[in-house]
Amino acid sequence: xxxxxxxxxxxxxxxxxxxxxxxxxxxxxxxxxxxxxxxxxxxxxxxxxxxxxxxxxxxxxxxxxxxxxxxxxxxxxxxxxxxxxxxxxxxxxxxxxxxxxxxxxxxxxxxxxxxxxxxxxxxxxxxxxxxxxxxxxxxxxxxxxxxxxxxxxxxxxxxxxxxxxxxxxxxxxxxxxxxxxxxxxxxxxxxxxxxxxxxxxxxxxxxxxxxxxxxxxxxxxxxxxxxxxxxxxxxxxxxxxxxxxxxxxxxxxxxxxxxxxxxxxxxxxxxxxxxxxxxxxxxxxxxxxxxxxxxxxxxxxxxxxxxxxxxxxxxxxxxxxxxxxxxxxxxxxxxxxxxxxxxxxxxxxxxxxx
Amino acid sequence: xxxxxxxxxxxxxxxxxxxxxxxxxxxxxxxxxxxxxxxxxxxxxxxxxxxxxxxxxxxxxxxxxxxxxxxxxxxxxxxxxxxxxxxxxxxxxxxxxxxxxxxxxxxxxxxxxxxxxxxxxxxxxxxxxxxxxxxxxxxxxxxxxxxxxxxxxxxxxxxxxxxxxxxxxxxxxxxxxxxxxxxxxxxxxxxxxxxxxxxxxxxxxxxxxxxxxxxxxxxxxxxxxxxxxxxxxxxxxxxxxxxxxxxxxxxxxxxxxxxxxxxxxxxxxxxxxxxxxxxxxxxxxxxxxxxxxxxxxxxxxxxxxxxxxxxxxxxxxxxxxxxxxxxxxxxxxxxxxxxxxxxxxxxxxxxxxx
DNA sequence: CTGAAAGCGCTTACAG
DNA sequence: CTGAAAGCGCTTACAG
Numbered sequence: 001x002x003x004x005x006x007x008x009x010x011x012x013x014x015x016x017x018x019x020x021x022x023x024x025x026x027x028x029x030x031x032x033x034x035x036x037x038x039x040x041x042x043x044x045x046x047x048x049x050x051x052x053x054x055x056x057x058x059x060x061x062x063x064x065x066x067x068x069x070x071x072x073x074x075x076x077x078x079x080x081x082x083x084x085x086x087x088x089x090x091x092x093x094x095x096x097x098x099x100x101x102x103x104x105x106x107x108x109x110x111x112x113x114x115x116x117x118x119x120x121x122x123x124x125x126x127x128x129x130x131x132x133x134x135x136x137x138x139x140x141x142x143x144x145x146x147x148x149x150x151x152x153x154x155x156x157x158x159x160x161x162x163x164x165x166x167x168x169x170x171x172x173x174x175x176x177x178x179x180x181x182x183x184x185x186x187x188x189x190x191x192x193x194x195x196x197x198x199x200x201x202x203x204x205x206x207x208x209x210x211x212x213x214x215x216x217x218x219x220x221x222x223x224x225x226x227x228x229x230x231x232x233x234x235x236x237x238x239x240x241x242x243x244x245x246x247x248x249x250x251x252x253x254x255x256x257x258x259x260x261x262x263x264x265x266x267x268x269x270x271x272x273x274x275x276x277x278x279x280x281x282x283x284x285x286x287x288x289x290x291x292x293x294x295x296x297x298x299x300x301x302x303x304x305x306x307x308x309x310x311x312x313x314x315x316x317x318x319x320x321x322x323x324x325x326x327x328x329x330x331x332x333x334x335x336x337x338x339x340x341x342x343x344x345x346x347x348x349x350x351x352x353x354x
Numbered sequence: 355x356x357x358x359x360x361x362x363x364x365x366x367x368x369x370x371x372x373x374x375x376x377x378x379x380x381x382x383x384x385x386x387x388x389x390x391x392x393x394x395x396x397x398x399x400x401x402x403x404x405x406x407x408x409x410x411x412x413x414x415x416x417x418x419x420x421x422x423x424x425x426x427x428x429x430x431x432x433x434x435x436x437x438x439x440x441x442x443x444x445x446x447x448x449x450x451x452x453x454x455x456x457x458x459x460x461x462x463x464x465x466x467x468x469x470x471x472x473x474x475x476x477x478x479x480x481x482x483x484x485x486x487x488x489x490x491x492x493x494x495x496x497x498x499x500x501x502x503x504x505x506x507x508x509x510x511x512x513x514x515x516x517x518x519x520x521x522x523x524x525x526x527x528x529x530x531x532x533x534x535x536x537x538x539x540x541x542x543x544x545x546x547x548x549x550x551x552x553x554x555x556x557x558x559x560x561x562x563x564x565x566x567x568x569x570x571x572x573x574x575x576x577x578x579x580x581x582x583x584x585x586x587x588x589x590x591x592x593x594x595x596x597x598x599x600x601x602x603x604x605x606x607x608x609x610x611x612x613x614x615x616x617x618x619x620x621x622x623x624x625x626x627x628x629x630x631x632x633x634x635x636x637x638x639x640x641x642x643x644x645x646x647x648x649x650x651x652x653x654x655x656x657x658x659x660x661x662x663x664x665x666x667x668x669x670x671x672x673x674x675x676x677x678x679x680x681x682x683x684x685x686x687x688x689x690x691x692x693x694x695x696x697x698x699x700x701x702x703x704x705x706x707x708x
Numbered sequence: 709c710t711g712a713a714a715g716c717g718c719t720t721a722c723a724g
Numbered sequence: 725c726t727g728a729a730a731g732c733g734c735t736t737a738c739a740g
Contacts, residue, residue: 020511022717033727038719046725062507067487068422068433069717073732079422081467081488089468090453090660092446092643099444102470111484113435113467114443116456130465133421134435153416157374268647289446290644293622306444376733387711392735400709423733427716711740717732724726 021061030057041065071135081111082316083131083139085124086164088116093261093286093305094142097164100309101140108317110137119208121145132159138316140309143168146207160319162312166209167329174315176308176330180210180285181217183301183334184257187283188221190299190336191255196281196346200246200253202239202263203232214259214285229253239266240273247276254346255281261288268294282341285334296340307332375415384411395419425489435465436670437485437493439478440518442470447615447640447659448496451518454663455494462671464491473562475499486513492670494663497522500561514673516666520563521683528669530662530684534564534639535571537655537688538611541637542575544653544690545609550635550700554600554607556593556617557586568613568639583607593620594627601630608700609635615642622648636695639688650694661686 023041027034030053036046040054057063071079084101086094094116102112113131117124124144128151131139138160141148148168155161155173163175191199201218203211211232219225228249231242239258243266246253256271258264264284271277278296287302311330377395381388384407390400394408411417425433438455440448448470456466467485471478478498482505485493492514495502502522509515509527517529545553555572557565565586573579582603585596593612597620600607610625612618618638625631632650641656665684 024717034718035720035727035729036725039726042719050726062511064483064508065487066426066489066717067484068489069426069732070719071732072420072423072426072734073717073719075720077732079488080484088453089443089456090450092449095446095449095452096444098449098468099442099470102443102468106469111467111469111481111488113465114452114456115460115465116453127465129418130434133419134433134465135420135422154418157416265643265647268644272647288644289619289642290622290648293619293626294644294647295649378733388734389711389713389736390709393710396735404710420733423716424735425716426718427733427735429736431716709740711738713738714736716735719732720730722730723728 020066021063023063023065025061026054026057026063029061030054077135078320079135079137080109081113081134081136082313082320083113083115083128083134083136085115085117085127085131085139085141087119087142087144089114090116091262092289093303096305097142097309100306100311101313102309103306104310104313104317117142117144119144119205121147125150128154138162138320140164140312140316141168142166148173160316162316162319164308164312172327174312174319174327174329176312176315176332178210178303178308178334179331180213180334181220183285183303183336184214184217184259185221186217186334186336187257187285187299187301187342188218190338190342191257191281191283192222194255194281194343194345196253196255198226198229198251198253198255198346200229200243200256201231201259202234202242202246202256202267203230203259204234204263206232211259218257234263234266236262236266239263240270243267243270244274247274247280253280255283255342255344258282258284260284261286264288264291264298264300268298277341278344279347281344281346283336287337292339296344299339299342300337302335302337304332304334374420375417377417377419379415380408380411380417383415384408431489432674433489433491434463435459435467435488435490436667436674437467437469437482437488437490439469439471439481439485439493439495441473441496441498443468444470445616446643447657450659451496451663454660454665455667456663457660458664458667458671471496471498473498473559475501479504482508492516492674494518494666494670495522496520502527514670516670516673518662518666526681528666528673528681528683530666530669530686532564532657532662532688533685534567534688535574537639537657537690538568538571538613539575540571540688540690541611541639541653541655541696542572544692544696545611545635545637546575548609548635548696548699550607550609552580552583552605552607552609552700554583554597554610555585555613556588556596556600556610556621557584557613558588558617560586565613572611588617588620590616590620593617594624597621597624598628601628601634607634609637609696609698612636612638614638615640618642618645618652618654622652631695632698633701635698635700637690641691646693650698653693653696654691655688656691657688658686 027037115127140162142165149170161173167175258267284300287300291298381391469481494516496519503524515527521529638654641654645652
């Protein structure tokens with residue numbers, strides 16, 4: 001770059017003060033038109049001579065393109081970002097889902113905007129609106145709301161949508177689910193095979209699809225259900241009391257099934273505190289860190305959360321790329337990881353032995 | 355709304371087909387000017403009569419404001435979103451950090467755009483550029499790069515910046531850190547007090563600030579350091595071999611210190627596999643799920659990742675709100691959570707006993 | 709209080 | 725290949 005141009009750059013830079021340089025500034029400094037800079041920035045170079053001037057001007061000014069302005073004007077309206085709405089980005093399960101989405105998005109040059117609904121339907125709606133107002137190219141939702149039809153207008157207008165972990169209700173859209181019922185059915189049969197007939201079920205909120213499905217798999221596999229053995233609406237703290245209460249029943253369960261990761265951790269702690277971890281069998285839904293290292297190690301129905309995220313992102317990008325066929329549903333298989341806690345044989349409980 | 359207006363709405367709706375309705379569509383349907391709709395949408399109502407017409411038109415069309423266009427034009431340029439760059443959104447530690455940031459951002463009406471650098475400096479730079487190109491109001495970074503000066507132009511131009519977990523190098527910016535060295539020093543003294551003199555240190559990458567600091571705390575507390583007891587550049591898989599190798603030294607360590615969550619989990623597994631978990635003491639940096647439920651339960655130096663995220667977000671929003679003072683550094687204290695694994699007394703190893 | 713007009717930073721036909 | 729001009733959806737002085 002000539003020293004004259006460099007001086008011009010310095011002057012322009014000073015003039016800009018703390019303003020972010022624009023494409024127009026680059027054009028002025030490089031002494032070309034705005035269109036030429038735009039074409040260059042978009043990968044349509046032009047004469048080598050001009051290219052060099054433009055690149056120098058960009059470097060000198062520290063120019064960064066404003067993608068929001070670009071999105072606004074371009075024909076395809078692509079913002080190169082997708083939104084993800086989960087219950088809690090801090091929960092390891094959803095964190096892994098998010099990671100799966102991000103991998104696929106990144107391979108496609110897209111960024112991921114994540115938000116936590118905290119299982120609050122109103123917050124979910126607000127966040128969905130906030131994401132869509134920012135012109136994301138598509139939205140992935142783990143629905144907290146029982147009714148996803150609030151997204152119908154967005155769908156109509158062509159915002160690609162995909163659901164993970166729980167299907168939308170009153171709305172037709174691509175969905176990726178774990179095989180929840182099959183997972184708990186397998187786990188339940190596994191416990192029945194080990195000789196357990198009284199199996200307790202510890203679940204979170206029945207209105208959440210995954211809990212309802214996992215309960216259904218348990219019910220179907222077990223045959224005759226004793227409602228006294230089912231405890232729902234639990235959180236990590238509530239599990240301890242529920243476990244204690246189950247184990248002090250006149251005819252207590254000899255095995256427990258927990259419906260999700262936080263409840264499994266709560267149940268592990270509760271059994272240990274009761275000194276019952278080697279007496280009462282346990283299977284948890286969703287694998288957890290160190291499940292293999294506690295004593296006894298804990299059998300789980302492992303999900304594949306990263307895959308859930310990846311698959312949903314793939315379905316979403318299909319739509320972003322123009323696929324307009326009927327909505328699809330994918331099931332990601334769960335896997336029973338047999339560890340020690342499910343190989344405990346049923347024993348007569350202390351109360352009954354006395 | 356009159357039926358004539360409603361008909362007009364239906365017609366406009368049909369005409370829009372699958373196009374997203376704009377403020378102009380609303381203005382046309384409500385028979386007011388664009389400015390009036392804009393003012394209404396921005397909370398400056400006007401005559402009740404017009405307000406009603408505008409609200410009806412918005413509802414009928416399913417109008418959603420385009421925030422990217424709004425950001426482009428408005429005086430303050432606020433996009434109501436902040437960016438966060440961590441090593442891996444799927445790692446529970448960073449997931450918790452993200453959650454903390456999101457809480458504060460949400461309270462401020464901002465969305466959070468998260469991305470994973472995977473400890474790759476080049477990717478970090480790309481992602482930072484991608485975020486800034488989307489006009490985020492501020493950027494929070496867990497730096498993978500050894501040199502953060504690539505962000506200087508952004509800083510110059512007024513993009514608020516905050517760093518978490520590791521300080522920026524060659525750049526002056528607000529930073530929130532755990533007291534890493536103090537944490538490992540406390541842990542080391544705790545082990546020394548229990549009678550251990552040979553304490554192994556298992557770390558990840560020394561070029562990462564947190565690892566270096568935690569190593570420093572260990573070195574300073576222990577006094578005379580035996581380099582044979584320090585193993586670095588480990589990942590979760592490599593920890594097992596490193597543990598085995600340490601324990602088969604002629605004069606093996608009687609206690610281990612691990613520098614982060616994944617390594618602690620690896621060490622727990624390794625010790626169990628070697629049958630050494632009740633013989634070799636262990637303290638991990640960063641708490642992990644079920645650390646309280648393994649046998650022996652694992653003593654840790656707990657960090658407060660959600661607080662790290664919150665504090666950094668608060669510093670960031672101060673800047674977004676216009677604070678322009680010198681950069682600040684906040685230390686979030688760690689806490690030694692004493693469990694069983696650090697209360698094991700040093701024992702002569704089997705080899706030496708034989 | 710309301711509306712016409714300019715313009716945010718960019719892309720994209722359209723001429724030359 | 726290059727440049728002048730229109731316009732994406734919105735906000736914001738400025739008149740009336």
